[in-house]
Amino acid sequence: xxxxxxxxDVQSVVRxxxxxxxxxxxxxxxxxxxxxxxxxxEGPRSVADLAELTSTHPPSLLRLLRALxxxxxxxEVEPEVFALTSLGKPLxxxxxxxxxxxxxxxxxxxxxxxxxxxxxxxxxxxxxxxHGTDYWSHMANNPADSARxxxxxxxxxxxxxxxxxxxxxxxxxxxxVDVGGGNGAFLSAVLTEFPSVxxxxxxxxxxxxxxxxxxxxxxxxxxxxxxxxxxxxxxxxGGDAYVVKRALYDLxxxxxxxxLRAVRTAIGAxxxxxxxxxxxxxxxxxxxxxLYDLLLLTMRGGxxxxxxxxxxxxxxxxxxxxxxxxxxxxxxxxxxxx
Ligand SMILES: C[S@@+](CC[C@H](N)C(=O)[O-])C[C@H]1O[C@@H](n2cnc3c(N)ncnc32)[C@H](O)[C@@H]1O
Numbered sequence: 001x002x003x004x005x006x007x008x009d010v011q012s013v014v015r016x017x018x019x020x021x022x023x024x025x026x027x028x029x030x031x032x033x034x035x036x037x038x039x040x041x042e043g044p045r046s047v048a049d050l051a052e053l054t055s056t057h058p059p060s061l062l063r064l065l066r067a068l069x070x071x072x073x074x075x076e077v078e079p080e081v082f083a084l085t086s087l088g089k090p091l092x093x094x095x096x097x098x099x100x101x102x103x104x105x106x107x108x109x110x111x112x113x114x115x116x117x118x119x120x121x122x123x124x125x126x127x128x129x130x131h132g133t134d135y136w137s138h139m140a141n142n143p144a145d146s147a148r149x150x151x152x153x154x155x156x157x158x159x160x161x162x163x164x165x166x167x168x169x170x171x172x173x174x175x176x177v178d179v180g181g182g183n184g185a186f187l188s189a190v191l192t193e194f195p196s197v198x199x200x201x202x203x204x205x206x207x208x209x210x211x212x213x214x215x216x217x218x219x220x221x222x223x224x225x226x227x228x229x230x231x232x233x234x235x236x237x238g239g240d241a242y243v244v245k246r247a248l249y250d251l252x253x254x255x256x257x258x259x260l261r262a263v264r265t266a267i268g269a270x271x272x273x274x275x276x277x278x279x280x281x282x283x284x285x286x287x288x289x290x291l292y293d294l295l296l297l298t299m300r301g302g303x304x305x306x307x308x309x310x311x312x313x314x315x316x317x318x319x320x321x322x323x324x325x326x327x328x329x330x331x332x333x334x335x336x337x338x
Contacts, residue, residue, distance in 0.1 A: 027067050028091075029105040036065070037084055037091035037100070040074070044083040102155040104148040108138055109299065116298050125301035135250075135300045140206050150183045150210060153246075157185040163327040164276065170194050170241075173272075177202060177239035179231050179263060180247030184211040187243070188218040199224040200236050232258035237266040245276035246330070250302040253313065260317035267337050273319055275333040279326075280304035288329055310335075 031037065034054040039045060047065065051058035065074050065082045073088040084092070090099045112127035119126045127135050139146040164186075170176070171194040178187040179202050187199045199220070201211055205228030215221040227236050232255055235242070242263045248256050263273055278289025293304040305313070310333055311321050319335040 023067065024071055026105070027064055028073065029103045030064060031068060031073070032091060032100045032103045033105050034061075035093065035100065036061070037074075037088055038093050040082065040084040040088075041092055041094070044077050044081050047080045047082065050082065097159050099155060099159075101148075101151040104152050106145055106148060108142070108145055112298055116294075119297050119301075123297075123301075126298045127300065136204065140204065143206075146206065147210070150207060153182045154185040154214070157182070157189070157245075160327075160330055161186060161189040164330065164332065165189065165193055167325050167327045168274070168332050171197065173197055173239075173241040175200065175239045176241045176243055177236055177266070178243045178245065179235050179259070180244060180250075182207060184208075184214045184224070184226075186245055187224060188215055188220055191220040191223055192218050195223075197223070200239060201226045202229065202231065202235055204228060204230070231262060233262060235259075235262045235266045239266070239271065240268060241272045241274055242267055243274045243276060245274075248275050248302075249277045249296055249304055250300045252301050252303075255302070256313055257317055260313060260319065264318040264337060269337060271337060272322075273314075273335040273337075275310065275335070276330050277333070278304050278329065279307055279310070279324055279331045279333065281306050 034056055036050055036054050039050055039053045045053075047058055047062045050056075050065075051061045054061065062080060066076060068074050068088075069076050069082065072085055073091070074082045075085050077083045089095055090097050092098060093100050108127070108131060111130045112125070115126040115130045117126075118124065118129045125134065127138070131138055133141075139149055170190050174196075175198045176187065176190060177200040178184070181187050181201045181203055183203075184201045187201050191197055191199050201208060201215075201224055203211075208226045208228045211226050212221070215224050215226070229235070231247070232251075244259065244263070248259060251259060260273075267273065278287065278292065280287055280289040280293060289304040296302040296304065307321070307324060314321055314335050318337055320338045322334040322336055325332040325334070
């Protein structure tokens with residue numbers, strides 16, 4: 001049999017078994033849900049204490065912590081006494097790069113993954129099949145899921161801004177419109193760093209309803225207006241930059257074209273469109289965008305695009321690609337109206 005990069009079959013079985021595992025991802029998410037890492041920040045604790053603090057069943061919590069300890073997230077320093085490891089630290093709520101909210105255990109997502117084969121056979125979002133409704137309608141009708149989804153986006157954005165802010169001349173714009181900007185985590189970071197810039201946060205009405213506290217916390221509410229609507233129909237005019245961060249890839253080509261056309265109608269001749277998402281190129285190279293691509297297909301029917309695919313979408317909607325600035329994980333894809 002002709003195979004590429006042949007290794008031993010035993011190594012292959014070990015690696016595939018590790019890759020196919022879904023216990024660790026669920027265990028990690030459960031640990032985030034109960035916030036157990038927070039109680040280990042001051043030092044090791046017994047399972048009995050931790051179970052009381054997290055309202056969990058002691059023998060089951062022991063099993064969770066042991067499972068994650070064998071992956072290095074916690075350490076069993078004495079029998080039934082656990083400590084945090086350096087790997088586990090970012091699971092603490094107060095960590096400067098906290099990932100705790102980034103890993104929600106959303107039953108609706110998991111049910112969609114169970115139907116991934118539907119996406120594979122049809123190209124349609126398995127989420128819609130599993131729930132009889134699309135992702136965003138589900139979120140609009142389930143405030144608890146929506147709040148946890150938005151919190152996960154905020155947690156991820158907190159990490160991303162560290163790479164995105166120094167990578168682009170944000171301070172050169174008078175007004176930045178963040179299209180699909182969630183609860184304002186990215187825009188408020190830009191406005192905090194660049195006091196001369198004003199912002200317009202645009203997202204679905206039920207999402208922007210939660211933006212007030214985020215903007216107020218940063219002290220930038222007076223420089224940022226908040227507008228609710230549907231970005232596939234119209235977006236606010238008056239910006240000299242339109243940011244579309246991790247929102248274009250949620251859409252199939254039809255939806256993406258509708259969004260870009262709405263921005264094209266609103267943007268001035270000298271404006272800039274800044275699509276911020278992974279650029280996934282063909283080939284074997286590791287790219288987080290290639291993995292996330294499957295989540296986008298399953299949940300929302302979208303996907304990560306290559307440079308050529310972006311160029312094609314821009315050409316169809318009255319834009320041309322200026323440059324792509326890679327940052328850690330996400331790229332800034334700059335386009336201008338033509
Ligand atoms: C993956 S999230 C990204 C949020 C934010 N830009 C970020 O990077 O953290 C996609 C965002 O698009 C918004 N969205 C989805 N469909 C929309 C629509 N039709 N009109 C306006 N916003 C929409 C969602 O509410 C969500 O906040």
